[in-house]
Amino acid sequence: MGSRASSLLREEDIEEIKKETGFSHSQITRLYSRFHSLDKGENGALSREDFQRIPELAINPLGDRIINAFFPEGEDQVNFRGFMRTLAHFRPVEDNEKNKDPTAEPLNSRNNKLLFAFRLYDLDRDDKISRDELLQVLRMMVGVNISDEQLGSIADRTIQEADTNGDMSISFSEFIKVLEKVDVEQKMSIRFLH
């Protein structure tokens, strides 16, 4: 199924992507064909509109944020490398590769998975989730059903729960601590077909 698409991929690219993301060869070709079918502009890169056509993202309140996560700062195109790099966050963690290379952390480590999630909430990319950011996200999640006042108190509570150093915002380390008991490795993993 991916034979045509894979023919557009160069072997070295695949090798490099493999090394960077840890996907297997067949996974890469398969994902490339998917990438290709998403790419309506046929220019080898995806735009935001391409992503917004995906129904799961279209109805997701945080869909925009997720789409944003695919794009490097300031750009509105993402090529296959970038696409794969983002997807690599969702590769399941396999323990035997965890200690393969201790110096470079793989993209799908727990920390990176969490960082990905953190970025979804960190709208202005200042490595802190502030009250305003929480409020915006909450707005997206619950719409107009809850009054502003209550949303505010939810945001306050959230920060109060998570904030340990008293700066009234959630830093990444605090975020990690909040989700300590959540099985992120499993929840933020997708089984890619091989």
Add this chain to the structure above:
Amino acid sequence: MPKKSDNTRKLEDVGIEIDGDPDSADEVKNTKSKGGGKKPTGKRGKADDSEDGEDEDEDDKPQKARRANRRKAAQQQPEEEDSDDEIPQRRAAGNRRRGKPGANGGENGENKRNKRGGKKQKEGKGKGGGKKKSSSEDSKSEGGDEEEESMSEGERARLMEEVEEKKKLIANIRNKPWRMKRRLKHLKEAQLFVDKFEGALGKGKGRKLYAYKVMMMKKWIKFQRDFDNFKTACIPWERKIKEVESHFGSSVASYFIFLRWMYGMNLVLFSLTFGLVVIPEVLMGLPYGSIARKTVPREEQDSAMDYSVLTDFNGYCKYSVLFYGYYNNQRTIGFLKFRLPLSYLMVGIGTFGYSLMVVIRTMAKNADVGGGDGEDSEFTFAWKMFTSWDYLIGNAETADNKYASITTSFKESIVDEQENQKDENIHLRRFLRVLANFLITCTLGGSGYLIYFVVKRSQEFQNMDDLGWYEKNELEIIMSLLGLVGPMLFETIAELEEYHPRIALKWQLGRIFALFLGNLYTFLLALFDEVNAKLEEEQEIKNASIWFTKEYYANYTLNNPNDTGTPPPMDPADVIRGPCWETTVGIEFVKLTVSDIQVTYLTILIGDFLRAMIVRFLNYCWCWDLEAGWPSYGEFDISGNVLGLVFNQGMIWMGAFYAPGLVGINVLRLLTSMYYQCWAVMACNVPHERVFKASKSNNFYMGLLLLILFLSLLPVVYTIMSLPPSFDCGPFSGKERMFDVIIETIELDLPSFLGTLFTYAANPGLIIPAILLMVLAIYYLNSVSQAYQNANLELKKKMQMARDEEKNRRNNKDSTNQVMKDLEDLLPNRSNLPPAEEAKDKHEEKKAKVKPGAAGNGVNLQKDVSLASANPNARGPVTQAPGPRAPGPGAGRGRGQGPPPRR
């Protein structure tokens, strides 16, 4: 369903295919594994063929390089291709290839790295079982889940490496300076690992077996998944209830869950009654019109089909299989010799037995569930905030529901939170609560007295003749007024108490329940009066009918002196018959149930639907805002509905013995009301102002049900045991008592020694000790369960402490400590603990103590600690040259160990 297949879902639109749809995915896999062996070569060949065509759209230089690459690959291939037919063989080929040094540069490098990793792992083994276990676990999951052919060269190499490693470990485990227990453990693990993967790697004879095993495992997993999905799909109305829950909160959903449970139970009762009583009678019993009890009497025949008569369950309805009176007292019916009277009694008792069992079992199960997960309210909001959206939702409707449910759950938490926070002025609140309870007790007492008074008056009225309309209906009027005013009054008073709505609901339920009990009491009292009157009347009629039959025969012989044979039997419609109090009672219950259904449905139609319509459409031309102002939309009345359901069930239990058809009516009622109420809630109601979370187990409802069950058990058992059945209707006619059927069966059908056995068993000398024994057993079990509860609490506390400590240690302990531990493990005498260790422990203990007290402080401390461990220096020794003292990377499973975020 979404929860179940968490890790196996499909997210195809991000370009990812997972096997959420197990069939297609597995098919792909299967075909792949079938043709998998040949694929690579074919692909490569194809790529070679089409190379020229590709050249056009790509630049030249890399293309050339690639071509060169390919050629090289193609050259290498022939030697492998011949053995490429089977997967394992291919793998063997891969091994061979891997064995060749320099065949692939990158691979080689990887190999080296692996070697290093392997060594490290070996050193890491010194660190204890935890890590190794995890690694073996993971490799197991890899073996199970992943495709064999997907194992890349590197992975395979690493696996080989590991297998070798383990083998080595097995070989020289004797030389390790470990304790025996630990040695054994490691030995076992290593052997398991080797067994598992030697086969996978095509070495040893387990190859085929391994392939087979993997296949079966996959099939099994797939089957389990399918079965789970199937099971979830089989739960009726799950979708409807979830929808209601997402919009109205778990409290409203709990009513529907209760309703569903009730429906299930009634279905069983229904099948019992119909299967063992009604259908045998219809199929095998005498047909309609054959005997007096199955025929409409002559004087009623003209009006027997009238609508008004039928809706009162008189006429043909009364003489139908729906009621007790229709059943004949033949000992056996049909060619099967079905003992209908016995079956009738047994089903009557079995209904209660089954209901009791089910209710109690459900309660016990709920209590079990309730105790399970009471932990962690640390980060409620944060978790809701960060983890509530299900990212795999791809359906707009589901998304809407999810929105609603997130909103609802936030609201629920807000309510909980508000309740937790307000604890100011406890004295005032206490006073108010006492006052409220006092008021309510007064109300209840007052209404009790009122009922008593009215009942007494109505008994007096019965003997008088000239009564007005009010006097006739006084009892009903008072009762329905009480039922209307009481709950509202209670609700108003309950506002004084300021309970959490969940607790307030319970109080409200209990109070209305007490009020309704009065209702029940009057109803039963009236019924018993009627029964007693009927019994007296029956005595007279019995004599009259005997006399009448005699007369009939005498007349017959008088009128036809020539006929010496037996006279023709009387027309069954003309026979004088008794009042048959059982059928009367049955009709009473059926009428009550039906009118209850009508009232409930009409209330919903008018009180909710019409109101919603008016509010919605008159709002355009009204002087104030109807939606926000006075009438507004209705809220779903949980307490009223639950109590309605419970009392209705009480009626069914009481009436089912006298009207077997009642259970069928009830099943229909529950079925329709499920759909009807679901629709009504979704269409015309608004969520409660304070949506609150229902308690996990709706044991409170069950408790009410149990109480009602017990209460309804009493009158039925009383009538069975001590009232004489009617002489001319029902399965027990002609007997002194209903339970005589059992005695009769024992005497006639069972061997005689069993009969004597039963007489012994019925001896009070045996029963009293048995009861005593049971009481003792209950006492014993009760105290045991209390002890367990205490132990449970204790353990919970300990677990919490251990967890805190663990957290501290994980974040805190530096690497040397592990070595210390190993040393300590080797020490013969534990009392020689190094003092440092002790001091450390103390230190930790202090920390653990600090934490729960002052949360902020404790957490701060922890954070420092975790940062400290994230410091790359802590991991420093890991990458250095292997030495016996260096531990493996990181203490935990990668939580605190990673470097600080890079980006």
